Amino acid sequence: MELTNLEKKLPEKIKIVWRISYGITGLILLLFAIGLAITFAVTKVSLWFSTIGFALVLVYFIFIYAFIIPFRWKRWSYQIRHDEIEIQHGIIFRSRVLIPMIRIQHIETSQGPLLRRQNLVELSITTAAGAKVIEAVEATESDELREHILELVKVAKEDV
Template sequence: MRQPPSNTIALDAIKAWRISAILSEAIAWVITITLFVLAVIFDFSIWIPIVAAIISLLTTIIFVFILPKLRWRRWRYEVFEQEIYIQHGIFIVSRTLVPMIRVQHVDTKQGPILKKYQLASVTISTAATTHEIPALLEEDASELRDRISALARVDEDDV
């Protein structure tokens, strides 16, 4: 079996993923609080809001505190002359090889949360799908984009 890729994504990815999870979980908490208010106003069973609060608490713990760190530990990538090797996943580990000859274009993207931590993601597009290497330092993302682009161009010239 092939060795896992050696390059990791930026450690600040954990912080960025936690902020994203907090924003998502805020919706669950707004619904939970709304259920409590409605239970008081309309005098119906308090058990529904209590169950919603327990579920919200559990999902917040899992998605904000546990999963970002596990996700960061599993994300690996490596760029070779002929292919890009990407490994990710928490319970089901996915190992993807993207042949350079199939790369159509490479982009970097950066949302407001990634920008706060000077991070960017590299997206690699092929005819079939798009692969992403998330949360690299901006400089590393730019260098990786340029390197993949150059290697993909060389492969096209060889064909």
């Protein structure tokens, strides 16, 4: 089943946030590889093992920055309809979530330091079954979007 992209995509600035967060993970891996290289040098173990470690870190950076981030952004979309919210994401394992307006209990916005720096907000939609997240929305439109969804929820609950 091939899913087509929905009406709204995440802002392009989310790629910067992903690059920084994956970069932090990559730097931790690089520090670990450096630690192993020093350990191997002190214990006189073959430096080929260190070379393999550095090569794996390099492959990690190339794979993440060349493939994962662009495809992750391309595959992330959502749409808000009068009766439901649909969220699609995933590269290999695609996920499609339909959240009926009548099931929404509350909506939260959160903003970590990386999102704040890019002026983005994470929107969390909570139902009795759990929370689903729209990873990034422009901060300027987040309150408007939240109010719009809450208005649609009120209309849906009045119809029941």
